[in-house]
Amino acid sequence: MMLTAIGLMSGTSLDGVDVALIETDGRQVRAFGPSGYRPYTETERSLLRHALFEAKDLPQRDARPGILREAERAVTLAHAEAVAAFTAQNRISCSDIDIVGFHGQTVLHRPERKLTVQIGDAAALAKSIHIPVMHDFRAADVAAGGQGAPFVPVYHRALAQSLQREGPIVVVNIGGVANITYIDGPDTLIACDTGPGNALLDDFMYRVMNQGFDTEGRLAAQGRPDEAWIARALEMPFFALPPPKSLDRNDFAALKLPEMRADDxxxxxxxxxxxxxxxIVPLLPKPPKSWIVAGGGARNLTMLRMLRERLQPATVEAADALGWSADAIEAQAFGFLAARGLKGLPLSYPATTGVPIPMTGGIIARP
Structure with a gap:
């Protein structure tokens, strides 16, 4: 049975809330609906940055001391506003939506401590939007010893199967953290975080240029990479680990650039x-033939050029070129995951998060 789902995603880059409608049975995608976006205000973004800092010392996953309680209220309200605006703009009735997939805002991800924290009050959101809300997708995976990330691979596989091209195919999502899904036929699905996505670059742009990000990679296009610094950074133990593996946005905070020009x-x-x-290529079973880039990094033309140089002879293309939505893909994925969760289908697997057995997940909050 096909379900109509709305997916909501607020990623580690702290830019705002992505909304997307999808028709799916949790295995295949029948249709993409419209998508939308509700940016965080500068005040909200500042609050979330503060919450990220405060969350480092959280003793348990349901604790919300001080600023975290305030941040959770702001996240919940932003998501409620995002859904209200989206349904109004697209003339969608709440009764037409079967389920909303609500990821929440990750403020701490420490799978080695069996701890992952996404703030956002699903019960309050469900009451506000009058639609059942599935949330807490990662908790069961982490509790079972999995990495709890990445969680989008099952959706990437559904998309890749519709392409009918020879594998291996890798979908790389470049948000605050970058992650990959390796797909080779219907049975081989491997996933992991690869390292920093836009987080270090966005933080640098904010600090040095007072800008949220490097638009189209224009500043980077004028500069020269410090290859010696990059080689040293890649000596961090994480990069040699085989998949599955995952990261917290702040894991690379210690990587400090030497004094250099802004463009460099x-x-x-x-x-x-x-x-x-x-x-990650040498750590995969076979070299990928094609790479599909989604997330904010897909709009960074300098990033795409650098990926093509480093991944040749494989092809590298932006998700938009295939008719996918680079911006909405993660929101769509959480609509897809909500449909899978409703049907009791696995959300994560041993080769995607390191969980011992395929795991379902998600908790439903009803209006």
């Missing part, structure tokens, strides 16, 4: 993301 700094951090993605 942007070029270096962009090249680090590309080099970290390329570093």
């Amino acid at each position: 700094g942007a070029a270096t951090l962009t090249a680090l993301t590309a080099a970290a993605i390329a570093r």
